[in-house]
Each structure stands twice: as structure tokens, then as C-alpha cells.
Amino acid sequence: MRSCGVLMHITSLPSPYGIGTFGEQAERFVDWLIKAGQEYWQVLPIGPTGFGDSPYQSFSTFAGNPLLIDLDDLVRMGLLTQKQCDEAEFGADPSFVDFDKVSRGKNELLRQAYTKFEENTAYLSFVKSEADWLDDYALFMAIKEDNNNVSWVEWKDELRLRGKGALAEAADRLKDKVGFHKFVQFIFYSQWERLKSYANKNGIKVIGDIPIYVSPDSSDIWASPGLFEMDADNYPKRVAGVPPDYFSATGQLWGNPLYDWDAMKKEGYAWWLKRIKKAATLYDIVRIDHFRAFDTYWAIPAGEKTAVNGKWEQGPGMDLWQTVKDKLGDAPIIAEDLGDIFDSVKELLKASGFPGMRVLQFGFNPNSDDNDHLPHRYPRNSVCYTGTHDNSTVVGWYKAADKPTRAMCRKYLRPQPFEKINKTMIRELYKSVTSLAVVPMQDVLGLDDRARMNIPSTLGGNWKWRAQQKHFTDKNAAYLRSLAETYYRLPKKG
Numbered sequence: 001m002r003s004c005g006v007l008m009h010i011t012s013l014p015s016p017y018g019i020g021t022f023g024e025q026a027e028r029f030v031d032w033l034i035k036a037g038q039e040y041w042q043v044l045p046i047g048p049t050g051f052g053d054s055p056y057q058s059f060s061t062f063a064g065n066p067l068l069i070d071l072d073d074l075v076r077m078g079l080l081t082q083k084q085c086d087e088a089e090f091g092a093d094p095s096f097v098d099f100d101k102v103s104r105g106k107n108e109l110l111r112q113a114y115t116k117f118e119e120n121t122a123y124l125s126f127v128k129s130e131a132d133w134l135d136d137y138a139l140f141m142a143i144k145e146d147n148n149n150v151s152w153v154e155w156k157d158e159l160r161l162r163g164k165g166a167l168a169e170a171a172d173r174l175k176d177k178v179g180f181h182k183f184v185q186f187i188f189y190s191q192w193e194r195l196k197s198y199a200n201k202n203g204i205k206v207i208g209d210i211p212i213y214v215s216p217d218s219s220d221i222w223a224s225p226g227l228f229e230m231d232a233d234n235y236p237k238r239v240a241g242v243p244p245d246y247f248s249a250t251g252q253l254w255g256n257p258l259y260d261w262d263a264m265k266k267e268g269y270a271w272w273l274k275r276i277k278k279a280a281t282l283y284d285i286v287r288i289d290h291f292r293a294f295d296t297y298w299a300i301p302a303g304e305k306t307a308v309n310g311k312w313e314q315g316p317g318m319d320l321w322q323t324v325k326d327k328l329g330d331a332p333i334i335a336e337d338l339g340d341i342f343d344s345v346k347e348l349l350k351a352s353g354f355p356g357m358r359v360l361q362f363g364f365n366p367n368s369d370d371n372d373h374l375p376h377r378y379p380r381n382s383v384c385y386t387g388t389h390d391n392s393t394v395v396g397w398y399k400a401a402d403k404p405t406r407a408m409c410r411k412y413l414r415p416q417p418f419e420k421i422n423k424t425m426i427r428e429l430y431k432s433v434t435s436l437a438v439v440p441m442q443d444v445l446g447l448d449d450r451a452r453m454n455i456p457s458t459l460g461g462n463w464k465w466r467a468q469q470k471h472f473t474d475k476n477a478a479y480l481r482s483l484a485e486t487y488y489r490l491p492k493k494g
Contacts, residue, residue: 004430004480004489005040005207006033007385008441009055009453010068011097014469018090018102022191023070025469030199032472037481039491041199042207042287042438044389044453046192050217053099053463054454056289057215059141062133062278064188067099067106073191079113096464110187114180126186132274133219134182140219142177143170151217153235161234162222192282200284203491207334207438208283210275212290213240213256221257227264227271228257229299238299241307245340251298251307252457258299261316269316269323276324276331284332291335291354294320295345321352334383338362355435358384360425361397364412366404374412375432384434386425386443389453393442394422396449422446423479430487437489444480445471 013020013029020026033041047058048065055065074080088105091098127134140152147155158166171178196206214220216236221228229237236257244251264271279286293315300310324331335349337356349356356379363373371377378384386394398406398421415424422443429437442451442465454462484490 001435001492002487002489003039003436003491004484005038005042005205005436005438006036006441006444006480007042007389007438008467009044009389009463010046011463012441012453012466014094014467017071017085017088018105019067019097019099020466021068021070022195023072026070026195027198029472030195030202030204032477033204034202035474035477035481036479037477037484037490039203039489040205040207040285040436040438043209045209045211046282050215052459053097055209055463056211058211058218059144059215060133060137060219061210061214061275062130063137063185063219064192066110066184066188067102068192069106069110069184069187070191071106071109074109074113074187079116080109084109084112094466094468096466099464110184111180113187114183117183122190123183123186126189127182130185130189134185136223137185137219138178138181139167139171139174140222141181142174145177146170146174152222153216160222196282205284207285207287208279209287209289210279212288212293213254213258216255216257224271227260227267229260230257236302238310239302240293241298241300241310242339243298243310243312244308248457251310253300253304253307258297258313265316265319269320272320273324273327276333277328280328280331285334286332287334287336289336290339291337291349291356292339292341292345295348296342317348318351321348338388353381355381355383357388358382358434359387359391360384360429361387361391361394364401364405364409366402366408368404368408375428378432378434380433380435382434383436383438384429384432385438385440386422386429387440389440390456391452392449393440393447393451394425395420395443395446396452399448420446426480427483430483430489439480441467441471444476 008029010026011020013025015021015023015025045055045058046065046068047055047060048063049055050057050059071080071085075082075085088109089101090105091101143155143159144152152160159170199206225234231237238258239254240256240258241253242251295315295317296312297315298307298310299313300307333354335352335354335356337345337349338359358373358378360373363371387397391397392400413424413428415421426439426443429439451465453465
């Protein structure tokens with residue numbers, strides 16, 4: 001079945017509170033997607049973010065980002081007043097997120113809301129059902145705040161190493177902070193469930209995103225260090241990244257602790273089963289970032305300044321995914337198979353049955369080389385994009401491309417007279433044989449690199465772009481709908 005969707009992170013939605021949320025504007029975006037003939041809404045990870053504001057470096061695999069909470073809902077619940085919300089500082093420019101101001105303003109309002117919150121049956125049920133991750137996460141965040149938000153590896157040994165006495169003392173002393181973080185997660189999950197339900201009942205499915213690795217500064221590693229490559233003092237032995245390549249002579253050093261796959265296998269991959277099961281309740285389809293590392297992954301000794309001195313190691317391969325299939329059934333997964341892909345990665349993808357990804361920008365190069373990202377090479381069981389959150393926008397990419405690359409692009413795509421490059425590339429995606437075509441909202445709008453979401457391996461200035469209400473026009477919706485109709489990607493009725 002052929003279908004289409006739009007990539008638009010929740011933080012990029014309009015709202016009066018400095019950042020996109022699960023509120024009314026999110027539902028209005030769902031309405032716009034319906035008008036545009038779309039079937040899918042793809043978002044980036046929705047976990048709590050820390051230093052650098054990256055959704056791919058979260059304090060928890062299972063928790064949600066407090067910044068996405070809709071304040072208007074808290075006003076309706078009587079936990080906040082409209083005056084409190086109006087007087088908070090969220091930043092003055094609606095075209096980008098000022099994360100510092102939004103974080104300070106929103107966290108203060110959430111704390112005020114917590115003082116008025118009274119536990120109810122729904123809350124108690126949530127706390128009980130989510131206890132296997134929520135208890136550790138809430139205590140982790142409370143201790144973190146008590147230690148000026150430094151990474152847990154800098155805590156006192158008795159807390160860093162999870163001494164029972166120290167944890168019990170901290171839980172008692174910080175019980176109000178622990179309670180606050182449980183309250184925030186209850187509100188987050190309640191609002192997300194409502195938004196996803198609104199999308200689903202209107203025919204829009206949500207594609208979520210989970211990074212393969214977890215953040216070094218996360219409750220996941222603090223709570224279960226034995227599942228990661230950690231030494232006796234709970235410091236990483238080796239960390240993740242990618243080797244030197246055409247784009248970087250020193251590779252990319254991500255710093256995420258690696259999984260101890262032998263330890264995970266001994267536990268029947270229980271942690272991964274829990275993660276996939278949770279993601280399947282949050283989303284209709286799950287995109288897994290850096291899927292290739294389930295086959296082979298780049299392991300770098302901890303303390304290295306670059307990724308040069310790493311080496312390839314063997315991942316769990318199909319053993320993990322067969323376990324997932326046996327325990328959870330056919331999980332709806334998109335495998336991000338970009339980068340340095342070995343034949344063994346392709347074999348794993350084929351064995352799993354998961355669709356991989358194709359990115360049209362990657363198809364064009366100065367040497368006019370034929371490659372897997374040109375539409376005539378797309379397999380049906382794949383998801384195609386003009387670009388991802390890590391790419392330039394199409395307009396930005398084309399402006400920066402050299403003459404041979406542009407020439408190859410024009411020769412291959414054969415744009416119509418006066419047709420803008422973003423529309424040419426979107427049309428090409430919709431024409432292709434892939435089962436699903438997804439276009440970032442910035443490319444629908446034809447924006448340049450001022451609207452780019454992320455430049456990999458850089459810190460600061462990323463993840464900030466926001467759309468404005470003027471962007472969600474009937475004209476833009478009609479344009480996408482016409483393409484979806486022409487190339488048989490409209491959602492099937494009934």
C-alpha cells in the first residue's frame with residue numbers, strides 16, 4: 001500500500017508558550033495533515049532533554065519531555081491560572097525555541113501546578129503500572145537536582161554506585177522532588193495519549209523515533225549498569241561513535257556507553273523487549289536510529305578524544321529481532337540504515353523484514369555516481385525522504401551544492417518550468433515505488449537552512465526551528481493532496 005506523511009517535531013509547532021506542545025495547535029496540525037491527504041505524522045524522540053537540547057540524548061528511555069506539556073490543559077484542570085502562564089517568560093521570537101527561557105519558565109509553572117495537584121485513581125494507577133522505570137527515573141532526577149544537575153558519574157560514590165542505605169535516605173529526604181517528577185510524567189503521558197488518540201481516530205498514524213543508544217547521563221545506565229560496558233566503579237569502558245569517513249577524518253565520537261550484549265542475551269533481551277513494547281504503545285510505527293549497530297558497531301575506548309582508535313564489534317544481529325518477534329509479534333519498525341553500510345547490515349535488514357530508509361539528497365554527487373539513494377534504485381519496502389533532521393533543507397542543500405552536483409540533480413529530476421527545487425524533489429519521492437514517502441515540513445514550505453533542525457557533531461543552535469500559523473495554509477495542504485492523489489498515495493477510505 002502506498003502512503004505519505006510529514007516529518008514535523010512537536011517542539012516546532014506554534015504555541016503561545018515558546019515551544020510546540022501537545023495542546024490545541026498539535027490537534028490543528030493533525031487537521032491540516034488530513035486536508036493534505038497525509039496518513040503519517042513523524043516526530044523526533046519525545047524524551048526529556050538535557051545539555052544541548054538534543055532529543056537523541058535523553059535522561060531516560062521511557063520518560064517524556066516536560067517541555068511538551070500543554071499548559072492550557074493545566075489551566076483547565078485548575079492547577080494553574082491563565083495569569084500565571086501569561087506572566088511567565090518563554091522568549092519573544094515565535095520562529096525559534098529559546099530552550100533556556102522555556103525550561104526555566106515551564107519548570108517553574110509545573111512546580112506551581114504540582115502544589116495544587118491531588119492524587120487520584122488515574123494517577124495512582126499510572127504510578128503503579130509504570131513503576132519499573134518511573135521509580136528509578138524520579139529518584140534519579142531528584143538526586144540530580146540536589147547535586148546542581150551534574151551528571152550522575154560525578155555524584156558521591158554511595159549514590160553513584162546505588163548503595164541501598166544512601167538511596168533510601170535520598171528517597172526519604174527528596175520525596176517531594178520525587179513526587180514532582182512522577183506527577184510530571186503522569187501529565188505527560190495523559191496528554192500524549194489524548195493527542196495520539198485524536199490523530200488515530202482521524203486517520204493519522206504517528207511514527208516515533210528512538211535512538212539506538214541511551215545518554216551517558218541517564219537513569220537507564222545508573223539503574224542498570226550491568227547491561228552496559230561499565231567497569232566496577234560504573235564508569236564506561238568503551239563508548240559509541242562512527243569511524244573516520246569522507247565527511248570526517250576523525251570520525252564521530254558520540255560518547256554513549258555501549259551495550260553489554262552478552263549480559264543482555266543472558267536476560268533474554270528483557271530490557272530491549274520492554275523498550276520496544278513501550279515504544280509500540282506510544283507510536284504506531286517506530287523508527288530506530290543507527291540500526292546498523294545491531295549488526296556491527298564502532299567501539300571506542302573511553303577517554304579517547306576522537307573516534308579514530310575504535311574497532312568494529314559484532315552486535316546481536318537477528319538473535320535480538322527474532323526474540324522480539326517471538327515475544328511481541330511483528331513490531332512495526334523502520335530501520336535507519338544510513339551511513340557506512342556493510343553487506344551484513346543489508347542481510348540483517350532483509351532477514352528482519354523491516355523497511356530501510358532512502359534520502360534523495362544523498363543520491364546526487366559531483367561524480368554523478370549511481371547509488372541506492374536515487375529513486376530508480378528504491379525498493380518497495382522502504383521509506384523515502386527528501387532529507388532528515390540531520391540534513392540541510394532541500395533549498396539549503398541545493399544552494400550549497402557544487403555545479404556538478406546541481407547539474408546531476410537537474411538532469412535526473414528534470415524540473416518543470418519555474419518549479420522550485422523542493423517541489424521537484426517532493427514530486428520525485430511521491431512518484432517512486434517506495435511504500436511510504438515522508439517530507440520534512442521545512443521542505444514542504446521551501447525554507448532555507450535557517451530552518452535546519454540539526455548539524456551533526458555540533459553543540460548549540462540546534463533543534464530550535466519553529467513553524468508559524470501562517471505556514472499551515474489551505475494552499476500548502478492542497479498542493480500535497482494533489483500529489484498524493486496523482487501518485488496514488490491518498491489514505492484508503494474505510
